[in-house]
Amino acid sequence: MVKCSDMKYSKMFVKTLKTPPAAADTANHRLLVQAGFVRQVMAGVYTYLPLGLKVLQKISNIVREEMDSIGGQEVLMPILHPSSIWKQTGGWDKIDVLFKVKSRTDRDYALAQSNEETVTPLAKEWIHSAKDMPLAIYHINSKFRDELRSKSGIMRGREFLMKDMYSFHANQDDFDTFYTAAKAAYLRVFKRLGLVAKATEASGGAFTEKVSYEFEVLTDAGEAPVLYCDSCDYCVNVDDIKTYKLGDECPICKKDKLKSAMASEVGNVFDLGQKYSKAFDLTFIDTDGTKKYPIMGCYGIGISRTMGVIVEKFNDGRGIMWPASIAPFTVHLASINTNDESVIKRADEVYELLTKVGIEVLYDERTEVGAGQKLGEADMIGCPVRAVISTKTGQQIEVKMRNEKEAKLVSTEELIEIASKILR
Numbered sequence: 001m002v003k004c005s006d007m008k009y010s011k012m013f014v015k016t017l018k019t020p021p022a023a024a025d026t027a028n029h030r031l032l033v034q035a036g037f038v039r040q041v042m043a044g045v046y047t048y049l050p051l052g053l054k055v056l057q058k059i060s061n062i063v064r065e066e067m068d069s070i071g072g073q074e075v076l077m078p079i080l081h082p083s084s085i086w087k088q089t090g091g092w093d094k095i096d097v098l099f100k101v102k103s104r105t106d107r108d109y110a111l112a113q114s115n116e117e118t119v120t121p122l123a124k125e126w127i128h129s130a131k132d133m134p135l136a137i138y139h140i141n142s143k144f145r146d147e148l149r150s151k152s153g154i155m156r157g158r159e160f161l162m163k164d165m166y167s168f169h170a171n172q173d174d175f176d177t178f179y180t181a182a183k184a185a186y187l188r189v190f191k192r193l194g195l196v197a198k199a200t201e202a203s204g205g206a207f208t209e210k211v212s213y214e215f216e217v218l219t220d221a222g223e224a225p226v227l228y229c230d231s232c233d234y235c236v237n238v239d240d241i242k243t244y245k246l247g248d249e250c251p252i253c254k255k256d257k258l259k260s261a262m263a264s265e266v267g268n269v270f271d272l273g274q275k276y277s278k279a280f281d282l283t284f285i286d287t288d289g290t291k292k293y294p295i296m297g298c299y300g301i302g303i304s305r306t307m308g309v310i311v312e313k314f315n316d317g318r319g320i321m322w323p324a325s326i327a328p329f330t331v332h333l334a335s336i337n338t339n340d341e342s343v344i345k346r347a348d349e350v351y352e353l354l355t356k357v358g359i360e361v362l363y364d365e366r367t368e369v370g371a372g373q374k375l376g377e378a379d380m381i382g383c384p385v386r387a388v389i390s391t392k393t394g395q396q397i398e399v400k401m402r403n404e405k406e407a408k409l410v411s412t413e414e415l416i417e418i419a420s421k422i423l424r
């Protein structure tokens with residue numbers, strides 16, 4: 001976790017930009033660059049600046065807590081892989097987006113596109129009998145895709161941060177139980193991130209022939225058309241299931257008509273069957289004494305991608321509007337009329353108090369910057385609570401929520417209460 005739970009604006013090496021970047025084709029790219037969260041290194045590859053890294057780490061921690069809650073154990077697997085493990089599963093020739101690297105000694109390597117190829121040989125060391133399962137191993141690390149074109153800001157990267165978990169099971173029942181728990185954990189993750197995600201049935205793509213689930217967030221910036229129902233959880237990817245069309249009655253609840261929208265995939269869960277355990281000859285001795293291959297599952301969440309989707313969902317003409325659970329800071333404190341000594345004294349005092357009770361606060365204490373610019377930058381960065389201290393506010397504080405229009409005057413105690421409440 002980043003240590004800087006409090007920060008003075010003048011000390012941040014990154015400042016917001018007056019104008020958005022010229023080549024930005026999506027809201028998340030434009031807003032994240034302009035507000036100082038990321039910088040593009042090349043198409044699909046980004047540097048996360050202090051504010052952006054804080055958001056990424058908060059999303060990661062929510063995902064981590066929910067994976068731990070269903071028994072997932074965290075490791076850190078490499079992103080540089082020998083080509084041999086990818087040749088063993090056939091991925092080397094089959095997966096067109098696999099990044100391939102040649103060393104100076106002419107050896108072939110792959111950059112992680114997924115980690116079945118490293119986790120299955122790893123699990124082989126500990127799985128010998130049915131008692132050794134279920135086992136769920138996950139990590140949060142970079143992934144690579146050799147995309148021909150990469151746009152949509154951080155939503156579609158050539159390099160991106162992902163949580164991927166792999167589970168191992170002695171039989172189908174055990175797999176089904178864990179698969180159901182993982183789906184529920186995913187819905188909890190997205191809820192905590194302020195998103196409404198729908199689980200759609202989809203084909204497994206390159207991984208498996210079996211049914212899988214994609215977790216979709218409805219957003220205009222999405223890349224896949226879906227049909228969904230407002231009255232229940234029904235949602236399908238139009239490209240996968242062509243049985244229904246817009247305006248048809250929902251086949252599940254029959255209460256509503258299907259609507260169409262664009263959606264972004266933020267996660268997926270796959271039933272891998274025995275494909276990888278067979279490829280790496282991972283076997284166990286079952287209770288009946290026979291040798292069997294474990295059933296595996298794979299569970300991904302695009303951490304950086306989800307951050308992009310959140311920006312697409314929560315912004316207005318002035319900037320980002322972060323959900324409190326992942327905002328870089330809870331309170332954006334700004335001093336105005338800084339030629340007034342009492343304003344500086346009072347703002348410093350409020351900053352100290354908020355910091356002392358553990359509220360994350362970004363304090364714009366600059367004396368050379370006017371009110372209009374300070375408030376504009378606060379809107380752009382998008383922390384959920386804006387607190388202003390000026391000559392006019394006296395011993396009180398003017399508080400405005402980022403997603404509301406009206407400001408109100410409150411005491412320091414009330415500000416602490418407001419900031420604490422939105423985090424619950």
Ligand SMILES: [Zn+2]
Nearest residue numbers: 229232250253
């Ligand atoms: Zn329905």
